[in-house]
Amino acid sequence: MSPTPVDQSDNRHHGGCRCGAVRFSIDDDPEHVSYCHCADCRRATGAPVTAFVGFATERVSFTGERPATWVSGPVTRSFCVVCGSPIAYFDRRIGGRVYFLLGAMDAPQNYRPTLHAHVAEKLPFLHMPDGLPRFDGTSVARPRETTETAESRTRSAD
Ligand SMILES: [Zn+2]
Numbered sequence: 134m135s136p137t138p139v140d141q142s143d144n145r146h147h148g149g150c151r152c153g154a155v156r157f158s159i160d161d162d163p164e165h166v167s168y169c170h171c172a173d174c175r176r177a178t179g180a181p182v183t184a185f186v187g188f189a190t191e192r193v194s195f196t197g198e199r200p201a202t203w204v205s206g207p208v209t210r211s212f213c214v215v216c217g218s219p220i221a222y223f224d225r226r227i228g229g230r231v232y233f234l235l236g237a238m239d240a241p242q243n244y245r246p247t248l249h250a251h252v253a254e255k256l257p258f259l260h261m262p263d264g265l266p267r268f269d270g271t272s273v274a275r276p277r278e279t280t281e282t283a284e285s286r287t288r289s290a291d
């Protein structure tokens with residue numbers, strides 16, 4: 134295991150990329166922790182299922198290298214230019230939120246997902262019998278997407 138640079142800030146939550154060039158910290162607790170089964174996340178990470186920890190953008194600070202970004206429609210994904218690790222995604226339809234890859238957090242065991250999103254795209258051999266709520270599409274309503282109405286109706290207050 135390679136050493137992780139010590140973050141000198143007093144922030145509560147810390148994370149970074151595989152090589153340590155990108156470091157970030159957040160001084161508030163996450164608003165959202167979820168699994169995503171969508172094909173876009175699958176391509177972006179190479180993993181059969183992805184998990185994200187969502188924070189208010191204004192509470193996040195970056196140190197070291199700025200991550201590079203790649204834009205696809207309303208979604209911007211960021212990654213380390215040195216080691217290629219995925220860092221986060223932003224959705225312009227959900228202002229003021231950043232969703233870090235759960236695996237980019239320094240203490241991923243502290244962020245227990247509370248739901249599964251995009252289970253309509255879940256791989257058929259993947260079974261996660263955890264009893265968590267499941268959404269065919271997104272779990273956080275995107276205001277300009279009419280297809281989100283069904284999930285908006287059934288989602289719990291968050
Ligand atoms: Zn890196």
Ligand SMILES: [Zn+2]
Pocket residue numbers: 169170171172173174175183251
């Ligand atoms: Zn996804």
